[in-house]
Amino acid sequence: MSTLVALARAHALAAGRAQPIATVRHLHVHDRPLVLIPLAMAGEANAPLAALLGDDVSRPRLLVVGQPRNRDERFAFTADLADAVVPYLESFAGATEAVPVDRGRDVRHRFVDAPQVWVPNPGGADFLRLLGRSTRFRRVDGDHPVPPSVPRLGQWLTFLASSAEVPGSSLLVNAVQALGSHWATGQSAAEDAHFGSLFAWITDGARAAQEAENGPVAGPATDPAFDNEVLAPLIASPSPAMAGVLRDLLTPTWERMWKSIALLRELPVGARVGLRWDSDRDAYSAFVEHLTEDGTPQPRRDGAVAAAARLQRLENAAARYAVQRAFDDPLVMADHRLTGAAFGAEVTLAKADRIDDSGKRPVLRPRIMVTTTETVRVEPGASLTSPARPSQKAKVISVTPGPAGTDVLLELSGGMGRKLVAEPGSVPAVGERLLLTTLSEAYRPGAAFPDPAETPWTHGGPPPHREDLPVA
Amino acid sequence: MSQVDRLRGSAPGKRHNARTVAALTGNPGCTRRAVLDAAGIDKVRLAERIGFPGAFGQSRFALARGNAFEAMLKADDCALLRSTLGAYVGGYEDLGADEDDTLSARHARTRSMLNDGAEGLLDHPLLTLEVAGQTVFLEPDLIAYQNGSQLQVVEIKSFAILDGQADGTAVSAAAVQAAVYVLALRRMLGDDRVSHEVVLVCPENFSLQPVAVVLDVRKQLSTLRRQLSRLASVSSLISSLPDDVSFDLAQPVPALLSSLDTLTARYAPECLSTCEMSVYCRHEAGGRTAALGRPVRDALGGLETVDEVLALASGAREPDPAQAEAAALLRAAQRLRDEAL
Numbered sequence: 001m002s003t004l005v006a007l008a009r010a011h012a013l014a015a016g017r018a019q020p021i022a023t024v025r026h027l028h029v030h031d032r033p034l035v036l037i038p039l040a041m042a043g044e045a046n047a048p049l050a051a052l053l054g055d056d057v058s059r060p061r062l063l064v065v066g067q068p069r070n071r072d073e074r075f076a077f078t079a080d081l082a083d084a085v086v087p088y089l090e091s092f093a094g095a096t097e098a099v100p101v102d103r104g105r106d107v108r109h110r111f112v113d114a115p116q117v118w119v120p121n122p123g124g125a126d127f128l129r130l131l132g133r134s135t136r137f138r139r140v141d142g143d144h145p146v147p148p149s150v151p152r153l154g155q156w157l158t159f160l161a162s163s164a165e166v167p168g169s170s171l172l173v174n175a176v177q178a179l180g181s182h183w184a185t186g187q188s189a190a191e192d193a194h195f196g197s198l199f200a201w202i203t204d205g206a207r208a209a210q211e212a213e214n215g216p217v218a219g220p221a222t223d224p225a226f227d228n229e230v231l232a233p234l235i236a237s238p239s240p241a242m243a244g245v246l247r248d249l250l251t252p253t254w255e256r257m258w259k260s261i262a263l264l265r266e267l268p269v270g271a272r273v274g275l276r277w278d279s280d281r282d283a284y285s286a287f288v289e290h291l292t293e294d295g296t297p298q299p300r301r302d303g304a305v306a307a308a309a310r311l312q313r314l315e316n317a318a319a320r321y322a323v324q325r326a327f328d329d330p331l332v333m334a335d336h337r338l339t340g341a342a343f344g345a346e347v348t349l350a351k352a353d354r355i356d357d358s359g360k361r362p363v364l365r366p367r368i369m370v371t372t373t374e375t376v377r378v379e380p381g382a383s384l385t386s387p388a389r390p391s392q393k394a395k396v397i398s399v400t401p402g403p404a405g406t407d408v409l410l411e412l413s414g415g416m417g418r419k420l421v422a423e424p425g426s427v428p429a430v431g432e433r434l435l436l437t438t439l440s441e442a443y444r445p446g447a448a449f450p451d452p453a454e455t456p457w458t459h460g461g462p463p464p465h466r467e468d469l470p471v472a
Numbered sequence: 473m474s475q476v477d478r479l480r481g482s483a484p485g486k487r488h489n490a491r492t493v494a495a496l497t498g499n500p501g502c503t504r505r506a507v508l509d510a511a512g513i514d515k516v517r518l519a520e521r522i523g524f525p526g527a528f529g530q531s532r533f534a535l536a537r538g539n540a541f542e543a544m545l546k547a548d549d550c551a552l553l554r555s556t557l558g559a560y561v562g563g564y565e566d567l568g569a570d571e572d573d574t575l576s577a578r579h580a581r582t583r584s585m586l587n588d589g590a591e592g593l594l595d596h597p598l599l600t601l602e603v604a605g606q607t608v609f610l611e612p613d614l615i616a617y618q619n620g621s622q623l624q625v626v627e628i629k630s631f632a633i634l635d636g637q638a639d640g641t642a643v644s645a646a647a648v649q650a651a652v653y654v655l656a657l658r659r660m661l662g663d664d665r666v667s668h669e670v671v672l673v674c675p676e677n678f679s680l681q682p683v684a685v686v687l688d689v690r691k692q693l694s695t696l697r698r699q700l701s702r703l704a705s706v707s708s709l710i711s712s713l714p715d716d717v718s719f720d721l722a723q724p725v726p727a728l729l730s731s732l733d734t735l736t737a738r739y740a741p742e743c744l745s746t747c748e749m750s751v752y753c754r755h756e757a758g759g760r761t762a763a764l765g766r767p768v769r770d771a772l773g774g775l776e777t778v779d780e781v782l783a784l785a786s787g788a789r790e791p792d793p794a795q796a797e798a799a800a801l802l803r804a805a806q807r808l809r810d811e812a813l
């Protein structure tokens with residue numbers, strides 16, 4: 001927990017109201033998201049009880065398993081869910097755009113849009129992951145055949161759940177996390193996990209949050225008292241009242257979900273959010289291609305090489321997300337200023353036309369001196385960036401602490417045009433306030449992993465060729 | 473009447489089970505819970521009585537599912553359980569009946585059967601454990617499996633193991649509970665007679681098909697031992713309490729509240745899922761940084777109250793020397809926050 005976020009929590013507690021911890025929105029908010037609130041049956045691994053879903057706030061669709069112990073009803077539920085969700089997910093596989101690759105020597109195509117599914121909390125995302133696991137291997141022939149849409153749904157849910165593990169991805173969003181990364185409440189993270197309470201802190205304040213705590217749950221787990229007092233009698237003697245009861249239970253969450261989306265949509269969007277949505281569209285496009293070309297379900301578990309590669313992708317995504325958030329948002333950057341990984345400074349000297357001709361050919365290397373009173377934790381030789389000029393590198397030549405602050409001498413390269421004279425405005429002028437940071441957006445290439453087929457069996461490869469058994 | 477009985481008043485003592493003993497390891501620094509538990513006070517009713525009820529129920533569906541799974545395993549002389557464990561030799565005996573008046577008799581029987589050491593499965597053995605200077609009976613929910621010279625604890629749980637993985641919270645709770653059983657069995661039979669490896673039998677994937685997994689509970693055992701030996705000192709604390717401290721629920725609420733006040737609590741958000749008093753303790757801890765969670769408190773320099781934090785951050789209060797570092801950090805944070813907003 002950063003001190004700034006912790007301080008925001010303290011303010012929230014004192015004010016009785018959630019406090020902002022971001023000045024811009026850090027996730028993509030879709031024009032036509034799909035909201036999906038799953039509800040599970042207690043005591044069983046991933047037994048669905050109901051779901052309220054739809055892409056229009058005025059038209060929620062309720063799916064219910066009337067007799068949770070009846071297998072056929074469960075399968076019918078999954079088939080209905082597939083019919084409600086898969087067409088939405090596939091509706092974005094239409095128009096494409098060309099993206100240059102390989103330094104412009106080639107192009108590839110990706111879809112201009114992608115789906116976005118909202119669930120209330122991490123538990124909801126986990127429920128979808130398990131539902132994906134339990135349905136993607138189901139057979140459309142044999143003893144207990146299911147409609148083809150069911151394994152298809154399973155593959156889609158698996159895709160969404162694994163993309164949700166990528167920091168900064170917005171294909172599957174959970175509202176608790178989305179709200180919690182923009183506002184701090186005056187309660188603990190454990191209490192924030194209650195969607196209704198978190199939402200109330202932001203919209204109505206502490207007192208409303210306390211009431212919401214005892215209000216209807218946001219799933220997927222039900223409240224034991226509800227199970228015992230309301231649900232049990234309805235299941236014991238099947239009654240048409242069940243759908244109404246479940247609809248009443250889920251409707252408050254449905255409304256809060258849409259209000260949360262609207263609340264986030266109102267925030268000005270961060271400059272780099274679009275870049276991450278581009279990656280999401282890439283992932284979506286690749287998955288659609290996989291479904292049309294090969295279509296095999298994702299394995300139960302990644303092999304060793306795939307797992308290592310995936311771990312590295314996740315680490316890179318996490319690093320990229322952290323840097324992008326800081327570059328997009330001064331309030332997030334403030335965290336780094338507090339720890340000394342960034343500092344605000346004023347330019348006191350600038351030599352914009354300095355040429356370094358010690359190499360084979362002369363290059364433009366302006367130098368500037370900046371002064372700061374903030375903590376500076378950088379060493380000579382370090383490379384700094386300023387969010388205002390992200391393509392320009394500033395190499396630290398010297399750091400000189402003085403009575404009135406610290407002087408840092410910097411040598412600039414990049415982002416000044418191709419000539420030996422800097423483009424106007426590309427070199428910071430005397431008097432300009434700058435923010436400098438050791439954070440860098442530069443791409444870090446990953447390690448090379450062996451091809452799975454060439455991995456020794458001690459490390460999980462090559463994969464055995466066996467058919468995945470259907471799972472009951 | 474002993475001091476402990478007087479604390480509890482007219483109500484019968486709440487019996488311990490592995491879950492309640494395991495819960496003692498959750499917040500070891502809390503005197504309030506240690507005393508209430510040692511005195512066998514019904515915390516659910518106490519919390520209700522003072523107007524801070526919690527939600528600690530269990531779903532009928534979860535119970536029914538757990539019972540069905542257990543019944544299936546134990547049907548036909550434990551046929552399915554035996555094949556899951558690979559335990560085909562020996563008998564199956566259920567010491568059963570969960571009744572108060574047969575406790576001592578059942579305990580004696582458990583002891584003699586276990587000492588006997590015959591191979592086989594012994595269900596619901598009745599164990600005892602020394603908790604805070606009191607011998608408590610453990611409501612049994614395990615099977616002792618005598619296998620060669622060692623006894624192994626077998627616990628049947630209804631959470632699922634999916635692709636070899638299970639919910640981490642559920643597994644660690646099961647491990648602590650199993651450690652309670654191992655400890656109680658060891659106190660009865662000696663350390664080397666009882667294995668530190670326990671067996672969990674759970675449904676696998678999305679079916680009711682059972683699967684056995686072995687857990688090493690040595691770490692949980694040592695935590696538990698440490699915690700129980702600390703609790704031993706609670707009895708001296710109880711005897712030093714003033715005479716008018718009592719949790720007899722027949723008393724008026726203000727008397728109960730002032731009795732609670734004599735027991736120092738150590739509230740943390742984790743209490744919400746582990747302790748029946750948590751709604752009250754959370755209310756009492758309002759305005760304290762600890763109520764926001766350990767990471768928040770640490771990030772705020774370990775200061776006690778939110779008022780203190782905000783006063784130091786705004787510069788309204790001068791820090792005392794011990795707070796200087798925290799205060800400087802908070803002031804810098806506040807300045808940066810103001811600048812960015």
Ligand code: SF4
Nearest residue numbers: 502738743747750753
């Ligand atoms: S809820 Fe209260 S009594 Fe229970 S452990 Fe926490 S602080 Fe102690």
